[in-house]
Each structure stands twice: as C-alpha cells, then as structure tokens.
Amino acid sequence: MPGIIAGSIFTFALTLGDFISPILVGGAHSQFIGNVIYDNIGTANNLPFAAALSLVPIAIMVIYITAARFMGAFEEIS
Numbered sequence: 001m002p003g004i005i006a007g008s009i010f011t012f013a014l015t016l017g018d019f020i021s022p023i024l025v026g027g028a029h030s031q032f033i034g035n036v037i038y039d040n041i042g043t044a045n046n047l048p049f050a051a052a053l054s055l056v057p058i059a060i061m062v063i064y065i066t067a068a069r070f071m072g073a074f075e076e077i078s
Helices: 002-016 018-027 034-041 047-053 057-070
Strands: none
Touching: 002 034, 002 057, 047 057
C-alpha cells in the first residue's frame, strides 16, 4: 500500500499542472485548471488571478502528501 501511495504522488503531481494534453484532447475551450492559469497569464494578462489560482494545485498536493506521510508511504522510500 505505501508503494501505491508513493506512485500516485508522482502521477497526480504531473497531472495537476498539465495544460497541453487537455487542449489537444478536449479542444481549445476546455476549462481545466492548467488552461485557466495559462490563459490568464498569456491572453488576459491577469497575473494576480493566475497566481491565486495556481495555489489550488499546490494546496491539493500539500494535503495529499501530508495524508500519505501519515499513512507511512515515505518510510518505504528511504
């Protein structure tokens, strides 16, 4: 079980910031969090909103890694 949790950390960490694949799969009008952040930096030039929205994936990963730590996923790595 700790190995599955450790492997899922790597999987979910990469998918939270992904914005190229949803554009290719879902089209230009897909509303994933990476796309919204990217659009607000490039097109809309709304850096404060993009910075605030980028904290959402960071908070998700902090919560997930903290839960994985309490489940003992990191004792198997060392």
